[in-house]
Amino acid sequence: MSLMLVFAAVLAIGAVAFFVGRQRALVQDDGKVKPHSRAHYHGWWAFLLATMPALLLLIVWGVGSNVYLQEHIKSQLPMQTADSPIASEKLAASLTTSLANGLRRLDPQTAANPPASFAELQPQLAARGVALAPDTQDYMIPIAVDANRMQDRLSLIGAILILAVSIGGATLGVSHVQVRARARNNVEKLVLWGLLGASTIAILTTIGIILSLLFQTINFFERVPLTNFFFGTVWDPRFAAAGSGGSEGQFGLIPLLAGTLYIALVAMLVAVPVGLMSAVYMAEYASPRVRAVVKPALELLAGIPTIVYGIFALVTLGPFLRDLSAALAGGTGFIQAQSVFTAGLVMGVMLIPVVSSLSDDIITAVPRAMRDGSLGLGATRSETIKRVILPAALPGIVGAILLTASRAIGETMIVVLAAGVAANLTANPFEAMTTITVKIVNQLTGDLEFNSPQTLVAFALGITLFALTLVMNIFALYIVRKYREQYE
Amino acid sequence: MNIMTETALESAVNDKMNGTPNETIKMRGRKVCVFYGEKQALFDVDLDVRENQVTALIGPSGCGKSTFLRCLNRMNDTIDSARVAGKITLDDEDIYDPKIDVVELRARVGMVFQKPNPFPKSIFENVAYGPRIHGLARKKGDLDEIVETSLKKAGLFNEVKDRLHEPGTGLSGGQQQRLCIARAIAVSPEVILMDEPCSALDPIATARVEELIDELRQNYTIVIVTHSMQQAARVSQRTAMFHMGYLVEEGETDKMFTNPDDRRTQDYITGRFG
Incomplete structure (x- = not known):
């Protein structure tokens, strides 16, 4: 049967x-x-x-x-x-x-x-x-x-x-x-166990992910010293030539981390002001009719697959910025086709709906009594927003920004296409840098033997990224929760 | 509804009425109609507010008294669907005239709300909020002085003088409401609108606020919406009774509470209202 x-x-x-x-x-x-x-x-x-x-x-x-x-x-x-x-x-x-x-x-x-x-x-x-x-x-x-x-x-x-x-x-x-x-109690008890089981699955999966990363990471650190990885400023993993003793590469995390944070910073510089202002407009100024159209349209941006943003950055925006800078400077342009600036700009656009939708919820949650109180004293709308609503919503907005930042750090497809693969350590946003996620993709998809440090480093990078975003998320959730208690 | 014997009402009224009232009309409403979308909430209300007097607006829930109050400083503008018709003047100026700046109007006609709504800022910053946005303080010392005077006028200064920089939300309900009154006073308004200012307070805090209202009458014109008949009798000089969006009758408080013209007023203030 x-x-x-x-x-x-x-x-x-x-x-x-x-x-x-x-x-x-x-x-x-x-x-x-x-x-x-x-x-x-x-x-x-x-x-x-x-x-x-x-x-x-x-x-x-x-x-x-x-x-x-x-x-x-x-x-x-x-x-x-x-x-x-x-x-x-x-x-x-x-x-x-x-x-x-x-x-x-x-x-x-x-x-x-x-x-x-x-x-x-x-x-x-x-x-x-x-x-x-x-x-x-x-x-x-x-x-x-x-x-x-x-x-x-x-x-x-x-x-x-x-x-x-x-x-x-x-x-x-x-x-x-x-x-x-007591059938009702029995059924309720089973329902409770069912729900508990469902949430356990999520937790167990997380633990499974961490463990699978962890064992390969330990494997990696048995071959490469910790200092080489965490404090190295050169990323040069080389190829694992079979049998060659001196194939140890340089696995410096610093240039990748710097690139990751730099691109995330540029993205946040784009996404936070634009997203926040559009959230303020949506929550405070837009008439219900405008809101009903604009809000879904903005959130549509969040539905575009990031690879599409990456393509846009690679074939449209990158060359455009390069040509534009060439025209401005004369001769060769100062913006490379693949650069921190391009990747950050496109990633920022991708993050606008994230910032605006989270902040919109938070701003709308500020009680009406606050607005009335301020308007009743003869404050204008913008004074009310600037002096009462945004300060009241600030902890929540900070939480939203941190959540967005951890998305920026973990973002992969845009940077794979738009940021370049050269692990530079530079302060010039118009040059190519690379990120942790890009290197994970590179190291895992190459024609490399799996059991070599060149591949295993991907897991060390992955767990670093995981730890980084986890800490940011926990911090963000802590702030958001603290904020929620304020109006109870 | 509060049940009150007529003798108790009478004595409460007599306690309050002393001296000749000022009869200058500060605000004048003529044929005021308010619509929320399709629904009409207020029908042709003619009501005057006299200077340096407390005018109480009474009536059952949903009768339009808060709506009328919110017309007096154009707070209804903040509700998208609301539309106001008719004429309301402040010192014989039409406040719905397009030339009138609503921000200026609200600085002259301040408002205290039903639920205490201090901003999530310090006590000092709460009171300093209005003077700051209107630029009332020229020097730094001015602001301190305005805050102190306002808190004193609101009878709150002694209780909070040692913790001016602690959050205003940490005060008790009654203190918060007096903080909101101090905040309204700080911009030196001419009229103060109060929308059930004591409904969220206990009897002791209510008594403090009522005393305060009586003191404030010397310098300000006050319009108060209340559900408490005793409160209307205790604090007001004139009372207006609303019902179903209409002004039923309006007159001196002692007359309204002892010998009203309208049967509905009689029923309402004695608690017989159906």
């Missing part, structure tokens, strides 16, 4: 349990004793008892039987030695598994008794659209057939077990239905 079918069956049993449980509760309510829970809670409780343990078993059984099957296949394979046609046991096992899966496509007759040699079997499989590696060995065929038989048996046992658990749960749930039974 396939998993989907079992799943559907469990849900069907659950549905039946729901209706039976509800009906039972309705029948039991004779109007004399006030029922503890309303009928549908009894139905839901029966449904949950019928489905939840069964589905849990379904998952465990599915995973467990697969693992068991793999082990079974491995145990039957002959030992792989250096001169056997397949290099590793792992590879042999995976070939056998694909073969077993391939056999399932054939008609049951042939699948149970396939030809003994792979040379004969391959055309039949190919006719069914199954492509297998040519070095699949003859001895794997009986093992694959055996594995398929075993899998069928396992899934049948599983299906029977799961359905038994489901029916058992349903019976239990329905038998629980009593006038004073």
Whole structure:
């Protein structure tokens, strides 16, 4: 029985349990004793008892039987030695598994008794659209057939077990239905666990990301000293030439960090004033009709993929600025086509809606009483905004700016295209610099051996960036939260 | 609604009425109509505000008394859908005349709101806010003096003189409301509008504010909206009764509370209103 079918069956049993449980509760309510829970809670409780343990078993059984099957296949394979046609046991096992899966496509007759040699079997499989590696060995065929038989048996046992658990749960749930039974509390408790589970997933993922970065980073720092990475001012990872002892490159973080912060700074210089002013306009001046048009239009900017901004910077703005500077200065221009300025400018435009939409919410949250108080004293609108609303909203706006800054630091596609790849350490915004994100992309996408410092440095960079943005986000959230308490 | 015996009302009224009232008319409303979008909230209100007197606006919720109050310094302008028709004058100048600067008007006609709304700044900065934006202080010392005088007039100075630079939001509700009154006084307005200034305060703080209102009458013209009949009787010289957007009747407070012309006023002030 396939998993989907079992799943559907469990849900069907659950549905039946729901209706039976509800009906039972309705029948039991004779109007004399006030029922503890309303009928549908009894139905839901029966449904949950019928489905939840069964589905849990379904998952465990599915995973467990697969693992068991793999082990079974491995145990039957002959030992792989250096001169056997397949290099590793792992590879042999995976070939056998694909073969077993391939056999399932054939008609049951042939699948149970396939030809003994792979040379004969391959055309039949190919006719069914199954492509297998040519070095699949003859001895794997009986093992694959055996594995398929075993899998069928396992899934049948599983299906029977799961359905038994489901029916058992349903019976239990329905038998629980009593006038004073606390079905509502049980359901609420399960809902709570469900919600808790959902939020745990997010946290676990974060932890998983950190760990996956961390182990590779440790690996990296075993080869490259910490001082080289954190205090080095030269970024020159070189290529990992096989066997060459002196291939250690220079992995100085400083130029990348400087580039990252510099470009982020330029972006913020564009995004913060423009975004803030448009937020003030939207929150304080715009009539509802204008607001209804302008706000979504501005937020549309946030929906443009950053790679598109990158293309715009690369093919339009960069060359334009270079030509413009050439025209201004005469001869060669002082703005390079790829530069901090170009990347920052485009990134700033990208961040405008982020700043404006966050600040707009914060400004709108300033109580109307503040505005009235100021206007009632004869202050003009702009005086009110400057002296009352913005100061009141300031902590929130600072939080919004920090959140935006961490986006600027983590931004990748725009800088990959617009900032250049040269790890310069310069104060001139019109020259190319590069960022941490750009280097992560470069080091990971090159034709490099994975297990070399040249690749592993990407993880060290990644975790640095992660730490940087994490600290900024925590700080921003702290400020925003502090601000929220102010009007309570 | 507050139930009050007529004798109690009478004595409260008699306590307040002494001396001959000044009969100069400071503000004059003629055929004032206000619309919020399609809905008309105020119908042809004719009401005068006399100088150096306290005029109380009473009436059930939604009767238009706050709306009328907000017309007097054009605070309704800040509501997008609101539209005002008719004529309102301040010292015989039409305040809705396009030539009138609304900022100047609001400096002359100050406002205190229902809920104390100090700015999230220090006590000093709250009071100094108005003088600063209107440039009333020439020298640095001037500003200190204005703040001190305003706080004294609002009866708050002794309580806060040691913590002028602490946030105004840290004061108690009654102190906050007096701070807002000090803030309004600091720009030397001629008229002060008060929109249920005591509704968020406890009885003791209310008594302080009411005393203050009576003192302020010497120098300012005051219009107060209130839901409390006792308060209207205690602090005002003239009372105007609103109902369903219409001005029902208007007159001297003692007459309004002892012998009103209109049946609805009678019912409302004695708490029989349906």
